[in-house]
Amino acid sequence: MLTEPDVTLEAFRKRVREALDNKVLRETMENDGRSWSGATQDLIKHENYAEWRRQAANTRQHVLENLDTYLLEFEKNSTEAGAEVLWCDSTEDAQRTITSLVKKHKGSSVVKSKSMMTEEIHLRDAFAREGIHVTETDLGEYIVQLANEPPSHVVGPASHKSIGEVQELFLEHHSELPADRPLDSHALVEESRLVLRDEYTASTIGITGANFLIADSGTIVTVTAEGNAELTVLSADVHIVVTGVERVVPTLEQAMPLLRTLCRASGSGDVVSYISFVRGARRANDLDGPKKLYIVLLDLKRTDLLGTTAESLLRCVRCGACMNHCPVYQVGGGHVYGTVYPGPLGKALLPYSYGVETLGYLASASVGCKRCDTVCPVEIPLTALMEESKRESYERRVGPWRQRKMMSVYSWLCTRPRIFHFAERTFLRLTRVLGGRNRRLRRFLGPWSKGRDLQFHDSRTFLSQYSDSKR
Amino acid sequence: MSARDRIFERIRQGHARRAARGHEPTPNPAVKRPVLGDELTALWIEQVGLHFGTAHTLAEGQRVADAVEQIADSGHIIGFDACVASQDWTSKTATFERAEAPKDRPIFVTAAHAAVAETGSVLMSGGTNRKLINAYLVRHLIVLVSEATMVGTLEEAAERIPEINERQVILMTGPSATGDIGGELILGAQAADRLDYLLIP
Numbered sequence: 001m002l003t004e005p006d007v008t009l010e011a012f013r014k015r016v017r018e019a020l021d022n023k024v025l026r027e028t029m030e031n032d033g034r035s036w037s038g039a040t041q042d043l044i045k046h047e048n049y050a051e052w053r054r055q056a057a058n059t060r061q062h063v064l065e066n067l068d069t070y071l072l073e074f075e076k077n078s079t080e081a082g083a084e085v086l087w088c089d090s091t092e093d094a095q096r097t098i099t100s101l102v103k104k105h106k107g108s109s110v111v112k113s114k115s116m117m118t119e120e121i122h123l124r125d126a127f128a129r130e131g132i133h134v135t136e137t138d139l140g141e142y143i144v145q146l147a148n149e150p151p152s153h154v155v156g157p158a159s160h161k162s163i164g165e166v167q168e169l170f171l172e173h174h175s176e177l178p179a180d181r182p183l184d185s186h187a188l189v190e191e192s193r194l195v196l197r198d199e200y201t202a203s204t205i206g207i208t209g210a211n212f213l214i215a216d217s218g219t220i221v222t223v224t225a226e227g228n229a230e231l232t233v234l235s236a237d238v239h240i241v242v243t244g245v246e247r248v249v250p251t252l253e254q255a256m257p258l259l260r261t262l263c264r265a266s267g268s269g270d271v272v273s274y275i276s277f278v279r280g281a282r283r284a285n286d287l288d289g290p291k292k293l294y295i296v297l298l299d300l301k302r303t304d305l306l307g308t309t310a311e312s313l314l315r316c317v318r319c320g321a322c323m324n325h326c327p328v329y330q331v332g333g334g335h336v337y338g339t340v341y342p343g344p345l346g347k348a349l350l351p352y353s354y355g356v357e358t359l360g361y362l363a364s365a366s367v368g369c370k371r372c373d374t375v376c377p378v379e380i381p382l383t384a385l386m387e388e389s390k391r392e393s394y395e396r397r398v399g400p401w402r403q404r405k406m407m408s409v410y411s412w413l414c415t416r417p418r419i420f421h422f423a424e425r426t427f428l429r430l431t432r433v434l435g436g437r438n439r440r441l442r443r444f445l446g447p448w449s450k451g452r453d454l455q456f457h458d459s460r461t462f463l464s465q466y467s468d469s470k471r
Numbered sequence: 472m473s474a475r476d477r478i479f480e481r482i483r484q485g486h487a488r489r490a491a492r493g494h495e496p497t498p499n500p501a502v503k504r505p506v507l508g509d510e511l512t513a514l515w516i517e518q519v520g521l522h523f524g525t526a527h528t529l530a531e532g533q534r535v536a537d538a539v540e541q542i543a544d545s546g547h548i549i550g551f552d553a554c555v556a557s558q559d560w561t562s563k564t565a566t567f568e569r570a571e572a573p574k575d576r577p578i579f580v581t582a583a584h585a586a587v588a589e590t591g592s593v594l595m596s597g598g599t600n601r602k603l604i605n606a607y608l609v610r611h612l613i614v615l616v617s618e619a620t621m622v623g624t625l626e627e628a629a630e631r632i633p634e635i636n637e638r639q640v641i642l643m644t645g646p647s648a649t650g651d652i653g654g655e656l657i658l659g660a661q662a663a664d665r666l667d668y669l670l671i672p
Contacts, residue, residue, distance in 0.1 A: 031653075032654050055502065055503065058500040059499075059500055061497045062497045062498065062500065065486075065494075065497055067482050067485075068479055068483065068486075071482075087473070087475035087478055088474050089474040089477050089478050090474075093474055137661075139649050139652070143651065143652075156651060157651075158651055158652075159651075162653070163652055166652055166653075185652045185653050189649060189659070189660055190659075192660075193659070193660065193661055217633065219632075225660070226647050226648065226649050226661045226662070227607050227661050227662035228660075230662075231607050231661055234597070250499060251629075252629040253502050253626050253630070254500075255629070256626050256628075269644075270590060271590040271592065271642075271644045272644070273522075273644055273645050273648055274642075274643055274647075275641070275644075276639060276641050277632055277639065277642070278638065278639045279638060283599075286597055286598055286637075287553065287597060287598070287599065287600070287602040287603075288597050288602050288603055289597050297478075299474075299477075299478045299481070303478055303482050303484075303485055304481060304485075305485075306482060306484075306485020307484070307488025307490075307491075307492065307494075308485075308488060
């Protein structure tokens with residue numbers, strides 16, 4: 001069972017320090033970040049990408065402004081197709097509903113494909129309490145399940161794990177296999193394939209998420225590169241879909257630009273291997289497919305964001321592009337945040353969902369580079385939302401006293417350009433004398449100087465360098 | 472008050488907040504489809520290759536069973552789906568058999584409802600004469616694709632899905648893949664690692 005992470009500022013700082021000291025993690029993150037962000041950059045160069053992105057953002061925004069209409073339409077059409085729609089507005093409600101469904105169908109063993117909603121409601125923990133055995137079927141999720149960890153990324157849950165760490169996990173958990181077997185990356189994939197086949201066969205209940213819900217036909221859309229979502233449900237008697245209320249899209253045709261941008265932004269290619277469109281349960285004379293389909297629609301404070309400045313966050317399609325391009329996320333990975341959604345998405349979303357008093361500090365873990373804004377496939381202004389949370393934290397006097405005082409001084413300086421430039425020049429001169437290797441400034445600046453060399457090669461300010469270059 | 476009622480109540484409150492802010496409604500955007508040109512089959516074949524699949528074309532006068540046998544290039548038993556059972560599967564060298572149970576067969580032949588040129592994909596489904604899971608359990612999947620079913624864009628594929636009228640329709644593009652171990656792309660993560668298409672003109 002997973003331990004609920006401590007989300008206090010002190011615990012966050014401790015996790016940051018641990019991540020910075022973890023060389024294996026930093027190397028893995030560096031390699032991972034390069035490959036993901038490089039793939040996305042190639043894919044979003046397509047001449048039509050900007051247009052698809054605009055269309056995707058407008059479709060998602062239009063849905064949010066008419067959410068009740070489209071949800072009712074989806075409920076009606078999916079029910080007519082033979083599904084049963086269940087509504088939950090809290091974690092406890094969702095855990096109770098889903099475990100009851102599993103018990104009702106006498107499922108002691110469950111297979112589950114990757115779903116961030118099930119992470120939000122800590123479904124694995126709820127199942128463990130009820131004695132229900134669950135196996136994650138996405139390879140990345142399977143790895144983090146073996147490690148008893150939450151996912152560190154919404155698309156690549158085990159992207160923080162080095163191949164050596166995965167080898168150790170497989171040796172430990174697949175102890176029935178010879179210990180001296182070769183375990184290169186191909187062998188690891190092959191081994192997981194065989195282990196998961198047994199789990200598919202043994203389980204009668206399959207749980208998946210849904211990337212989109214199509215209102216005008218009651219169709220569920222799932223996207224996977226491995227094909228595990230289909231394997232999860234095709235051999236099961238019961239299919240339970242767990243997803244958020246905001247995932248609805250008016251028509252199948254309108255889902256297509258969203259799928260194009262989702263796949264490209266996630267770095268998975270122009271389209272991923274398997275996109276599944278499911279409408280209802282198995283029909284009479286069908287050769288396979290689950291006999292029963294439940295669709296559990298969760299709110300979990302999402303609707304509280306409707307009509308607020310943070311509404312655009314509900315457009316999110318969980319592609320992970322903001323994480324792949326975030327210089328802060330790429331240093332320490334997702335576990336540093338201690339929240340289900342790490343990176344810019346978490347930093348922007350969670351202070352709004354849970355209040356700046358609880359998670360307002362997350363918004364400060366940003367360098368304001370706006371790379372997340374640039375790559376977001378549904379045009380969420382993530383940086384502006386983080387800045388708004390910081391402003392709110394400051395106004396409501398949330399956070400450490402020293403940080404707020406520094407912000408007051410900085411704000412005072414920013415509105416007095418001559419004093420600001422004087423202070424800037426003085427600081428740069430000081431770093432020449434006190435910065436660098438002997439780091440005497442460290443005592444004054446504390447953790448700010450721990451990972452930084454405060455000696456600049458050029459002691460001129462940015463403005464003076466700029467005006468010199470113009471001359 | 473049920474959870475459903477509470478959710479709809481909060482949605483209505485959200486609408487009221489938006490109205491109070493004087494927010495201009497966002498119109499439902501019309502979908503603008505990509506323009507692909509006339510050579511859809513050539514584009515589809517190119518895209519299949521880019522997505523780690525191989526497209527073959529049935530030669531004039533060639534039997535499907537003979538073409539499949541050539542593609543399969545092995546002595547394994549070749550399973551076939553009910554939807555292609557009407558083909559003549561007699562062969563001197565290969566053993567073809569109708570796949571009933573979802574076993575992990577090495578080679579399996581099925582048919583697509585349509586091909587999608589934009590992405591080199593095919594639309595497949597389960598149903599009364601198709602066992603979808605077999606396509607996921609095999610190592611090597613061979614899909615028969617009628618050229619007459621070729622569509623251009625993903626939006627055109629979306630139009631075909633309700634026409635297929637099956638419970639589950641799959642847009643399949645290339646073999647099963649993962650990048651979850653060390654960021655390396657590995658094919659055959661859970662389903663087929665080899666994907667061949669036989670295009671029937």
